[in-house]
Amino acid sequence: MIIPNRPMSGFEKFNLKIPSPSSVNDFVGYRAKWCLRKIFGYNFPSNCAMERGTCTEKGVSPILEGLVTEDEGIEIGLKHFDDKCNPDMKDYHEERATIPYLIRGAVKELKDKLGDLYTYQAKIEGVLHEYKYFGYTDFVFVDNSTGKKIIVDLKTTKKKPSKLASSHARQIALYSNALECDAVLLYIIPYRKTDKKTKQVARRTEGVWYELEDKEKHLKEAHEIMQAMDLLLYNCNDKNEIAQMCFPNTDDFFWNEPEIIAARKKVWGV
DSSP, rough: OOOOOOOOOHHHTTOOOOOOOHHHHHHHHHHHHIIIIIIIIOOOOOOHHHHHHHHHHHHHHHTTTTTSSSHHHHHHHHHHHHOOOOSSOOOHHHHHHHEEEEEEHHHHHHHHHHHHHESSSOOOEEETTTEEEEESSSSEEEEETTEEEEEEEEEEEESSOOOOHHHHHHHHHHHHHHHHHHEEEEEEEEEEEEEETTEEEEEEEEEEEEEEOOOOHHHHHHHHHHHHHHHHHTTOOSSSHHHHHHHHOSSSSSGSHHHHHHHHHHOOOO
């Protein structure tokens, strides 16, 4: 895609921050969500499934840094969960019960396969052709044998992935491009099995690793998405015109929460 010379970009026209990997993925996968968040400034309510991943990272990080024991790290993760969620929320008890296993599973995977932790939640800034972007890495490790850095993005998911999701590949490709080092993604999957007689629940986790392959392909996709964002913004005169270009799919599960439904009705009237 070739964009002609213009006095300003679409991002500058609407005084928007430079893109992030998450906004790139929202634009291509959930455009109405992107519109509500970036154009109209809505902050969406969290839920227990969303906090599961954050709480896992909150517990894992100080353990890897050697600041706390594994049990103390689990308490940190659970405290964060309880600060963000309450028993009235959907799947509260089940999600909370998985957190200790997710933290232990992630720590074991990371300690077994990588070297020393270099940094956690580091802000990165990169350049992809004409666009600057920013983001936050989960973990950066240093390979003890080579001294090279490696980015690790940690995801928790209830379903074992058969491949690296395209959105996740774009995300770590942008991280890799910014820091000029390799990147991998670690999925931690929780499992539970209930004994039919005793009703006792046995839990375990599995770690699935994916290396970033065909980095240039994913960077090309990210660049084209940034261009599409730019052109949409530049060719619209105001926020309402942008909204018309981002009409929501109301059947999507994203629109189930009352606060989000109210925001949708305010912007689109549906």
